[in-house]
Amino acid sequence: MKEIVKFAAILMLVAVIASGALAYVNKITLPRIIAQQDGELTNGLKSVLPGTENGVIEPVEIEGEIVYYKGFADKKKMQPVGFAMLAVNYGYSSDIRTLFGVDTSFVLLATNILSQNETPGLGTKCEEIKYGDSSSWWQEQFIGKFLNELKVDKDGGQIQSITGATITSRAITNSISQSLTWLKEEITENNQYINF
Amino acid sequence: MDFHTFLVIAVGAIFVSNFVLMRFLGLCPYIGVSKQLDSAVGMGMAVIFVMSMASVVTWTIYTYFLAPTPSNILFKLFMGSQGTPPDLTYLRTITFILVIATLVQLVEMIIQKVSPGLYRSLGIYLPLITTNCAVLGVSLLNIDSEYNFIQALVNGFTSGIGFTLALVLMAGLREKLELARLPKAMQGAPVAFIMAGCMSIAFLGFAGLKF
Amino acid sequence: MSLTKEFIKGIYRENPVLRLMLGLCPVLATSSSVSNAIGMSAATTFVLVCSNFVISLIRKGVPAKIRIPIFIIVIASFVTLVEMVMAGFFPALSKSLGNFISLIVVNCIILGRAEAFASKNTPISSIIDGLGMGAGFAFAMILIASVREILGAGTWLGFPLFGTDFEPIAIFVMSPGAFLTIGFLVAFLNWIEHRRSAS
Known part of the structure; x- marks a missing residue:
């Protein structure tokens, strides 16, 4: 019995030392991890709303949750650029989180895939940037598309799917199309862009 | 929980993302313990x-002790539900592995006392399970997928079935393989890997299955 | 055994992956690209060296009956450390390796070396042993990842190798490719060994 108490005390001590050390490291790394995630979203938003470099992007909340973003070209919020929203859909092997931006008449400005874990060499081509280019060749085709064109070619739309990764292409395209449909309804119903 | 969610989790865990063949978890016992049915x-x-x-x-431990939610027991006990709940999620790896190691020991002792017959058939495998990454893997997966209690249980149970399915299929094949004539260099692990590859190709067919 | 020999044995003769068949899960799961393989090997080697060192330092104070739980706590602490540092400084890598960083804790190589080597040897030779085993793990991982990335995506470390006309064999970057690659690799090493012992 005495032995058990001794062993328990030793294990307790080791566990306390270990968690203490981890708490210390966590304190150092946590601000960086949070900054990383915030930076990812801020940069993503700027990239899908071109023209807001000198302006502001403000989140719009519905019932306490951020649903979409409004972008302005100036700090005084006089010149609206458009809206941005995060679309999430399950692709072939992972959740794909795509940020997209539209102008005030709901024509796509740009897209940016924040995270995906699809098949390397196939599905991951949705993010591939060719040597010397500055943006993804696959996502470039979304620029200037209208809502009714947002379908992959196999479904009769205007988006060419990636060879060998139709499921991934379709998941991204459909998620943008669904989110955009919702956004359009939400904004036109509430007459948001009149008092923009 | 409705039947549909149950079905999606079960089919996902057994076929679409089979623990061994698609997620690569629990490979050591898969190659090591698959010689006999x-x-x-x-x-x-x-x-x-x-x-x-x-x-x-x-x-349970993650939700009530580590996660930064108002229902965190430590938060209620030591901070009287005042302020922001502590975020102890960084301790999850260390907590989970200790819990699993203790759990395996406990299960072993209980089975030994309650059912010596069952202990004789399962006992020797239990210590091997502590370092089986499938168990830690399913625990982490439950948290990442934000499952609730019942979904986590269903996922754990069906992932185990998926593991067993792959293991039993493999053992059946390897028993037959004993009689086959193979090049010396291919005997043992190499041919097991290649067969696993072929089975994995078959399981790829389940990908994209939707309800 | 000299320190150099201690280091060398991990790379080929006692290679943890290709000869001892340990730690297969991370090898197969994270070898779909060379950059993932390098990240995973670096993380594993770090944990292996640190835990070997600490366990060797405390080996005389640890009661034999509770040594395994103590080893596990030490290993899990270093794994969590790697997890946090990676999420803070290498977010892209941390995302693509996912849960396999946490799963380093159940990598049989690490507990195996703690039990078989570090708990019986001096801190210095334990560090060397950790480095050797880590190098062996990295060697196997990068070898498998190179085969898979070159055949399956036509690139190496992200650089295209064959121009635009090359049609990659996609199955190699998917899960079956991992099994096929390691199967043929181990068979090849066996064949070399058989020939050597025959002559």
Whole structure:
């Protein structure tokens, strides 16, 4: 019995030392991890709303949750650029989180895939940037598309799917199309862009 | 929980993202304990049992002790529900592995006392399970997928079934393979890997399955 | 055994992956690209060296009956450390390796070396042993990842190798490719060994 108490005390001590050390490291790394995630979203938003470099992007909340973003070209919020929203859909092997931006008449400005874990060499081509280019060749085709064109070619739309990764292409395209449909309804119903 | 969610989780865990063939978890016992059908079945049963138990226990510990939610017990106990709940999620790896190791020991002792017959058939596999990454893997997966209690239990149980399915299929093939003439260099592990590759190709067919 | 020999044995003769068949899960799961393989090997080697060192330092104070739980706590602490540092400084890598960083804790190589080597040897030779085993793990991982990335995507470390006309064999970057690659690799090493012992 005495032995058990001794062993328990030793294990307790080791566990306390270990968690203490981890708490210390966590304190150092946590601000960086949070900054990383915030930076990812801020940069993503700027990239899908071109023209807001000198302006502001403000989140719009519905019932306490951020649903979409409004972008302005100036700090005084006089010149609206458009809206941005995060679309999430399950692709072939992972959740794909795509940020997209539209102008005030709901024509796509740009897209940016924040995270995906699809098949390397196939599905991951949705993010591939060719040597010397500055943006993804696959996502470039979304620029200037209208809502009714947002379908992959196999479904009769205007988006060419990636060879060998139709499921991934379709998941991204459909998620943008669904989110955009919702956004359009939400904004036109509430007459948001009149008092923009 | 409705039947549809149950079906999606179950089919996902058994076929679409089979633990061994698609997620690559629990490979050591898959190659090591798949030489005979009997031992494969024994190991499979032990894994199903431990994975279900581990899912339930780790989910409870994560939700009520580590996660920064108002229902965190430590938060209620030491801070009187005042201020922001502490975020202890960084301790999850260390907590989970200790819980699983303790759980396996506990299960072993209980089975030994309660049912010596069951202990004789499962007992030797239990210590091997502590370092089986499938158990820790399913615990982490439950947290990442934000499952609730019952979904976590279903996921743990069906993932165990998926593991057993792959293990038993493999053992059946390897027993037949004993009689086959193989080049010396291919005998043992190499041919097991290549067969696993072929089975994995077959399981690829389940990808994209939707309800 | 001299320190150099201690280091060399991990790379080929006692290679943890290709000869001892340990730690297979991370090898197969994270070898779909060379950059993932390098990240995973670096993380594993770090944990292996640190835990070997600490366990060797405390080996005389640890009661034999509770040594395994103590080893596990030490290993899990270093794994969590790697997890946090990676999420803070290498977010892309941390995302693509996912849960396999946490799963380093159940990598049989690490507990195996703690039990078989570090708990019986001096801190210095334990560090060397950790480095050797880590190098062996990295060697196997990068070898498998190179085969898979070159055949399956036509690139190496992200650089295209064959121009635009090359049609990659996609199955190699998917899960079956991992099994096929390691199967043929181990068979090849066996064949070399058989020939050597025959002559």
